[in-house]
Amino acid sequence: MHVDETATYYTATKKYELSFPSLEDDVQAEVVIIGGGFSGIHTALELAEQGVTDVVVLEARYLGYGGTGRNGGQVMAGIGHDLDAIRSDVGDDGVKAILALSDLGPQIMRERIAKYNIDADFRSGYGYMAYNARQAKTLRGWENDFKSLGSPYEIQYVEGSDVRKIIGSDVYQAGLLHMGGGHVHSLNLLLGEAKAVSEIYGARIFENSPALEITYGERIRVRTAKGTVTAKKLVWACDGFNNGIEPELHRSTINVYAYNSMTEPLSAEVIRQISPIHGAYSDIRPVINYYRVTNENRLLFGSSTALVEHIPSNLKEWNRKLMLEVFPYLKDVQIDLAWGGPMASTRNLFPQIGTLRDRPNVFFVQGYSGFGVTPSQIICKILSEGILGGSERYRLVSSIPRASIQGKDKYRAVLVTLGKVMHQTSGYWHGRR
Secondary structure: OOOOOOOOHHHHOOOOOOOOOOOOOEEEEEEEEEOOOHHHHHHHHHHHHOOOOOEEEEOOOOOOOOHHHOOOOEEOOOOOOOHHHHHHHHHHHHHHHHHOOOOHHHHHHHHHHHHOOOOOOOEEEEEEEEOOHHHHHHHHHHHHHHHHOOOOOOEEEEEHHHHHHOOOOOOOOEEEEEEEEEEOOHHHHHHHHHHHHHHOOOOEEEOOOOOOEEEOOOOEEEEOOOOEEEEEEEEEOOHHHOOOOOHHHHOOOEEEEEEEEEEOOOOHHHHHHHOOOOOEEEEOOOOOOEEEEOOOOOEEEEEOOOOOOOOOOOHHHHHHHHHHHHOHHHOOOOEEEEEEEEEEEOOOOOOEEEEEOOEEEEEEEEOOOOOOOOHHHHHHHHHHHHHOOOOHHHHHHHOOOOOOOOOOOOOHHHHHHHHHHHHHHHHHHOOOO
16 A cells, blocks of 8 residues: 655645755755755754854755654654663663753754744643553653653653543553653744754755765765765765665664554544643553644544554554544544654664764764654754764764664565564563553
8 A cells, every 4th residue: 555655744734835946056065964854954953053054955855755744743752762772882871871861852842943933833741651550660760760860841650540630541550741741743843944044044955856876085976866966074864765875874774664643623622631731642662652632633643553564554544443442532533634654763773873884974863763753853963963073972872883684675574573573572571561
């Protein structure tokens, strides 16, 4: 089945009618960035704010075509799925340093929205939900971890009948309310940032300009169909849409598909029943359900297949079934839109940044593994520090090894299925099942 590439909640409700030309000339730049999603635009804006404004961004289709325009809009704490997966690589002190960055993503997002007056429908309030006692115990640990960071926002663990104070569902045993998180219209956030980086700082953005050939060297040359960019540094920011053009990066991620749906507009009463905090939620299982209410009083609900990797034959009905498991009283609600798309995942489910082997002027960022909306803010700030000369946290994150995934092109669905089975099994022993 074809997964629709354009009809999403975000494209239907975007507030910025931005368009950029295709590259039809030979241009020079300090930095060229390939990819016009969160990674590319975040990095361009970070660099511009630090004085590097001679930046060119090349987008193969249009800004937000990839994961940025297809996600759930969840504003969550942290970076990766499970920091224990990288403990052997960075040690206990490294894990503590990465944990300390947990609140940085929402903070950057709030500050950027305010600084550039971006209309992105940001709402505070996030609920991490537990189905059973093992997961409730995990949330208790998260509560201690989050509070130890000195967050200025309310963080509250609830259980039993008090769960109803944050969500209108009877399927959960406990929840962790984190008012530092929330939800955002991710495409409007991206377009607002693109408007700022191009109009205020003068960065050049080109859409419908896929990179066809890259010549590495002291000066890097990127060829498109009708033009070229020659730059001192290059940033690969394609995530799930590398498509093999850079083999070294292509080998270390594998695409996993996620699917989202959007209901018809709901009454204010039903919205209050679903979400007393008008917030966003996810459970903490290895493959999560995630959902939120929108400013238009709709419910946006998403997930991925729990075990066997496949594209459901009817996305609306597949999403409806999951939604009704949580909110059975929505049985008569119509699903207006459903969509899906690939997200680049890594073996350790932690994002990757660094430089290509023996190419110190070629940087990359990829592999958010389904958690990219907020962590991309942190990761791209750290990446920009590396581009500008380095920092301790850039050295820490870029030191995490990238494991190749053999056979991914031929056996993608099989390998993803095996990965999900392993992830689900590990989740049981780590209090996530």
